[in-house]
Amino acid sequence: FTAGFLVGVAIFEKLSAVVLLTPFCILLFTSRKRAPRAWIAGVLGILAGALPLLLVNIGSYMRSHSFVSLSGLGPERAAVGARDLLSYAYQYFALAQGGMARQLVLGDSPGSFWPQAEAALTLLLLVIIAVAAFRSRSTNRLMTLAGIIAASYLLVGISVFLLPRDTFVHHWILGTPFHYGAIALALPAFANPAEHGTRRRAIYRAAFVTAVAALLAIRLPNVAAVEMSFVSRRSSSLFDPAFTRLAEIAARSNNAVFISADWGTATQVYCAGNGRDDLVYEPFWNSDPAKTVLDITETTKKDNLYILVTGIAPQFQQASASVIRSMMNLRNWQEVPVENEFARLAPIQIRKFARRTTLKF
Numbered sequence: 134f135t136a137g138f139l140v141g142v143a144i145f146e147k148l149s150a151v152v153l154l155t156p157f158c159i160l161l162f163t164s165r166k167r168a169p170r171a172w173i174a175g176v177l178g179i180l181a182g183a184l185p186l187l188l189v190n191i192g193s194y195m196r197s198h199s200f201v202s203l204s205g206l207g208p209e210r211a212a213v214g215a216r217d218l219l220s221y222a223y224q225y226f227a228l229a230q231g232g233m234a235r236q237l238v239l240g241d242s243p244g245s246f247w248p249q250a251e252a253a254l255t256l257l258l259l260v261i262i263a264v265a266a267f268r269s270r271s272t273n274r275l276m277t278l279a280g281i282i283a284a285s286y287l288l289v290g291i292s293v294f295l296l297p298r299d300t301f302v303h304h305w306i307l308g309t310p311f312h313y314g315a316i317a318l319a320l321p322a323f324a325n326p327a328e329h330g331t332r333r334r335a336i337y338r339a340a341f342v343t344a345v346a347a348l349l350a351i352r353l354p355n356v357a358a359v360e361m362s363f364v365s366r367r368s369s370s371l372f373d374p375a376f377t378r379l380a381e382i383a384a385r386s387n388n389a390v391f392i393s394a395d396w397g398t399a400t401q402v403y404c405a406g407n408g409r410d411d412l413v414y415e416p417f418w419n420s421d422p423a424k425t426v427l428d429i430t431e432t433t434k435k436d437n438l439y440i441l442v443t444g445i446a447p448q449f450q451q452a453s454a455s456v457i458r459s460m461m462n463l464r465n466w467q468e469v470p471v472e473n474e475f476a477r478l479a480p481i482q483i484r485k486f487a488r489r490t491t492l493k494f
Contacts, residue, residue, distance in 0.1 A: 141182020152292035156285035240369030286311035380405035394453035
């Protein structure tokens with residue numbers, strides 16, 4: 134029940150965690166207790182953990198005859214080929230090196246050698262665990278469990294790749310606990326007396342320990358480089374400190390509403406504002422962003438409106454342009470200069486509109 138509950142909570146937190154159903158099913162199939170009540174308990178656990186998600190979807194269907202969890206399935210994912218699969222496999226095995234996350238957040242890169250070494254060592258460890266687990270399947274339960282966890286790591290990676298939407302490192306990391314779990318279980322499993330009987334097993338053990346030591350060693354330069362980036366206050370354009378400063382300023386604005394005309398600013402403002410109503414909106418997700426903005430201007434009681442544009446996601450360029458045009462055409466709102474504290478927040482483009490009845494001449 135507990136394992137199912139955790140999977141259900143994970144799915145509620147992020148729908149892509151549905152891939153965790155794969156290792157959960159492996160757990161049920163490989164458990165020593167395969168009684169029907171174990172399956173029933175697991176299913177009940179999933180339902181209990183995902184209950185908030187079920188209620189939200191029931192509510193959305195009652196209001197709009199659609200399930201909110203399925204609202205983001207379009208557009209369809211582009212066709213993928215063998216090269217895409219190989220590239221994904223490499224990035225998945227090299228994920229723990231943190232190269233892509235480091236590039237995304239800090240704007241620097243560990244180079245090509247360290248991720249390649251990470252991927253090679255990870256693959257080597259998986260092979261060693263798989264072979265050892267197969268050969269010790271009847272004598273070493275802990276090694277068998279390590280093999281099951283390693284298989285779960287691979288199957289989670291495959292499941293993520295098969296999701297209908299494009300994924301990135303924050304989705305791929307769902308497999309990381311199984312990566313570390315397999316290694317953590319294999320270490321004491323190799324210390325089991327059952328693994329000391331033959332020269333071949335001694336070779337497996339030595340190869341495994343050497344690979345783990347090498348894996349830890351190649352992490353050290355990357356950890357040091359990341360710490361240096363922190364000390365140097367580096368950041369990529371996507372994680373520029375201006376985004377945080379914008380959120381802090383917006384949270385103090387009691388008479389202003391913020392329109393995120395494209396992706397990249399709403400979450401920060403919403404969090405800094407502690408989820409306050411009528412603080413920030415994302416009309417670019419709607420099919421008619423211009424009309425959505427008109428609805429916002431008619432319902433808000435606030436006298437100032439800021440339009441935020443980042444340009445991070447080019448696919449929302451037309452939506453952001455329609456939002457700005459819509460505001461420019463409103464007679465009861467007029468564009469005015471932004472305050473200096475907003476003007477200094479490059480690379481975010483900020484435009485301010487004030488309700489005409491509040492303008493002073």
